[in-house]
Amino acid sequence: MQRNIKEKVGVLLASLVCTIMLSPVWTMAQEVAAMVPASAAVPGDWWKWPLILLGVTFVMGIIAVLGGVGGGVLYVPIMSGFFPFHIDFVRGTGLLVALCGALAAGPGLLKANLASLRMALPVALIASTMAIVGALVGLAMPPHIVQLSLGGTILGIVAIMLAAKKSAVPDVPAADALSSALRICGIYHDYATKQDINWKIHRTIPGLMLFVIIGFMAGMFGLGAGWANVPVLNLLMGAPLKISVATSKFLLSITDTSAAWIYFNQGCIIPMMVVPSLIGIMLGSFVGVRLLKVAKPSFIRWMVIFVLLFSGGKAIQKGYSEYQKVNSAKPAVSQQVEQAAPAEAKAH
Numbered sequence: 270m271q272r273n274i275k276e277k278v279g280v281l282l283a284s285l286v287c288t289i290m291l292s293p294v295w296t297m298a299q300e301v302a303a304m305v306p307a308s309a310a311v312p313g314d315w316w317k318w319p320l321i322l323l324g325v326t327f328v329m330g331i332i333a334v335l336g337g338v339g340g341g342v343l344y345v346p347i348m349s350g351f352f353p354f355h356i357d358f359v360r361g362t363g364l365l366v367a368l369c370g371a372l373a374a375g376p377g378l379l380k381a382n383l384a385s386l387r388m389a390l391p392v393a394l395i396a397s398t399m400a401i402v403g404a405l406v407g408l409a410m411p412p413h414i415v416q417l418s419l420g421g422t423i424l425g426i427v428a429i430m431l432a433a434k435k436s437a438v439p440d441v442p443a444a445d446a447l448s449s450a451l452r453i454c455g456i457y458h459d460y461a462t463k464q465d466i467n468w469k470i471h472r473t474i475p476g477l478m479l480f481v482i483i484g485f486m487a488g489m490f491g492l493g494a495g496w497a498n499v500p501v502l503n504l505l506m507g508a509p510l511k512i513s514v515a516t517s518k519f520l521l522s523i524t525d526t527s528a529a530w531i532y533f534n535q536g537c538i539i540p541m542m543v544v545p546s547l548i549g550i551m552l553g554s555f556v557g558v559r560l561l562k563v564a565k566p567s568f569i570r571w572m573v574i575f576v577l578l579f580s581g582g583k584a585i586q587k588g589y590s591e592y593q594k595v596n597s598a599k600p601a602v603s604q605q606v607e608q609a610a611p612a613e614a615k616a617h
Contacts (some may be wrong), residue, residue, distance in 0.1 A: 272449070273332055280570020292296070296365055297373040303567070306582050307491040309586050313570065316427045318541065318542075319541055319544070319545040319563075320545070320547060321549060322545040322549065323545040323546075324547045324549065325347070325352070326340075326344070326366075326546045326547075326549025326553065326554060327549040327550075327552055327553040327556075329343050329344060329347065329527060329549070329550060329553060329575075330549060330550040330551065330552065330554040330556070331553040331556050331557040331560065332553075332557070332572065332576065333550070333554065334501065334555065335395060336439065338551050339450065339553075340363075340366040340367055340370055340493075340550045341363040341366050341367035341491060341492045341493035341495075341525075341576070342423075342426065342492045342493060343573075343577070344359075344363045344366050344546065344550075344578075345359055345360060345490060345491050345583060346420075346423045346577065346580035346583070346584050347364040347576070347580050348363070349416065349419065349584055349587070350580050350583035350584045350586075350587055350607060351580075352584060354542065356416060356419075357408060357532070357535070358535040358537055358542055359491070359542075360407065360415075360491030360537070361491060361532030361533070361537040362491075362542045362543050362546050363490075363491035363492060363493070364491045364496060364525045364529040364532060365406045365492070365525075365529060365538065365543055365546075365547065366493075366531060366550050367492070367521050367525050368493075368494070368521065368522060368525040368526060369547050369550065369551065370518075370521070370550070370551075371493075371518055371519065371520075371521035371522035371525065372522050372602070373551075374518050374519075375518060375519045375522045376606035378515040378518055378519055379519065381515075381536060382455070382457050382458075383413075383457060383511055383512060383514075383515035383516075384433070384512075384515040384518065384519040385453065385508070385512055385514045386519075386521065387398075387452055387453045387454075387455075387461070387518050388453045388470070388502070388508065388512075388516055389516050389520050389523070390517050390601070391453075391477060392476075392477065392516075392520060393453060393481050393520055393523040393524060395477055395480045395481055395484060395521050396480045396483060396484030396487065396520065396523075396524045396613055397484060397524045397526075397528075398479075398484065398527070398530035399480075399481050399482075399483075399484030399485040399488065400484045400485070400487050400488030400527045400529060400564070401488060401527050401531060402485060402488065403485035403486060403487065403488030403489035403490075403528065404488035404489065404528040404531035404532060405485065405488075405531060406485075406489055407488065407489035407491075408491065408531070408532075408535055408537070411593060411595070412588075413589075413591035413592040413595060414586025414588070414592075415489075415490075415588070416516065416584050416585070416587050416591060417504050417584075417585055417588035417589065417592070418489075418490070418588075419490050419581075419584045419588070420581045420582065420583075420584035420585030420586075420588060421444050421581075421585065422486060422492070422581075423577055423578075423580060423581030423584060424578070424581040424582075424585075426496050426497075426577060426581075427574055427577050427578050427581065427601040429496065429497070429500060430496070430573075430574055431574065431578075432600030433441045433557065434564065435610065437509065437510050437511075438466060438468070438509045438510070439503065439504070439507040439508070439509070439591055440507075440541065441468070441469050441470060441471050441507035442471075443469075443471065444470060444471055445470075445472065445473050445474075447474060447567075448469065448470045451473075453470055453473070453511075454467075454469040454470070455467075455468060455470070456468070456513065457509075457511070459511070466509055467508040468507075468509050468512060469507070470502075470507045470508050470510060471506065471507050472505055472506055472507070473506060475505065476501050476502070476505050476506040477550045479501050479505070480495075480497055480501065482546055483497045483498065484500070485513060487524055487525065487528060488524075488527070488528035491528070491532070493524075493525060493561070494517075494520070494524055494525075494550075495517050495518065495521060498516075498517035498520055498521075499513045499514055499517050500515060502517060502576060504564070517593075542591065611615050
């Protein structure tokens with residue numbers, strides 16, 4: 270009973286934070302709508318898109334929990350590949366989708382002594398800085414280049430999911446000098462084995478260097494970074510799997526916030542997409558937690574891989590189509606310029 274109350278309070282707090290963050294954007298949207306002429310008004314069936322988003326993200330939330338992946342890594346490729354939304358709006362909303370789940374889970378993970386604050390802070394400093402750089406670079410790139418890069422990244426994530434092996438408690442003979450200086454170590458109680466696990470990490474510098482790339486990609490594509498955080502923390506740096514998963518979830522609340530403000534500032538987050546997406550993901554997550562007890566992990570894992578593989582291919586196909594449109598439009602523009610030049614010469 271007490272646990273259910275804590276979960277509900279966490280959801281309410283996360284919803285409140287998201288509402289506070291969205292309030293200035295909603296005000297800005299109302300001001301822009303007042304400036305738009307009546308002839309350019311939104312059609313009367315605008316309400317269909319929020320309902321479709323609510324339904325799709327509800328299913329997505331169930332799959333994300335069952336597959337053990339973040340909502341952002343499913344949201345961005347599916348929405349950009351199969352829906353007529355601009356990639357910039359999709360990436361901004363994808364960051365908030367990942368951020369909402371992290372804000373709801375972060376405090377509980379810290380209280381349970383699973384998320385390591387000492388390990389998260391140096392990683393978050395690097396990843397959040399690079400997430401800002403990635404967001405700026407991604408917004409400056411042409412949409413078709415972003416789509417092609419997103420498709421390639423999703424296919425790379427599928428390869429990582431197929432090849433990566435998880436280790437519950439990796440064997441770390443000795444902590445390296447940097448992790449010892451930063452005191453990145455700890456003890457947590459494993460309720461499954463009823464043992465206290467004393468853990469430490471190594472290969473800290475290579476791990477931190479990889480988070481430069483991970484943070485950049487998280488900001489550029491709006492995917493979150495849980496798909497890459499866990500393998501690096503667990504397999505490379507030697508943190509236990511539960512510590513890696515919990516710390517990764519807490520990291521998202523810092524990394525995604527840094528990148529999300531860039532998308533806020535550029536006007537790439539609109540309530541009509543964000544609100545139904547967040548509600549759908551959260552409701553689907555509640556259902557997914559209940560289904561997790563009876564679902565077969567191997568089937569769910571392959572289903573997630575298939576969805577990502579199909580979405581990555583669709584993103585590449587959509588990016589290539591937009592690239593062809595851009596190239597086909599260039600001759601027409603150059604021809605108009607050539608025709609206009611003689612007319613201007615005669616006028617002079």
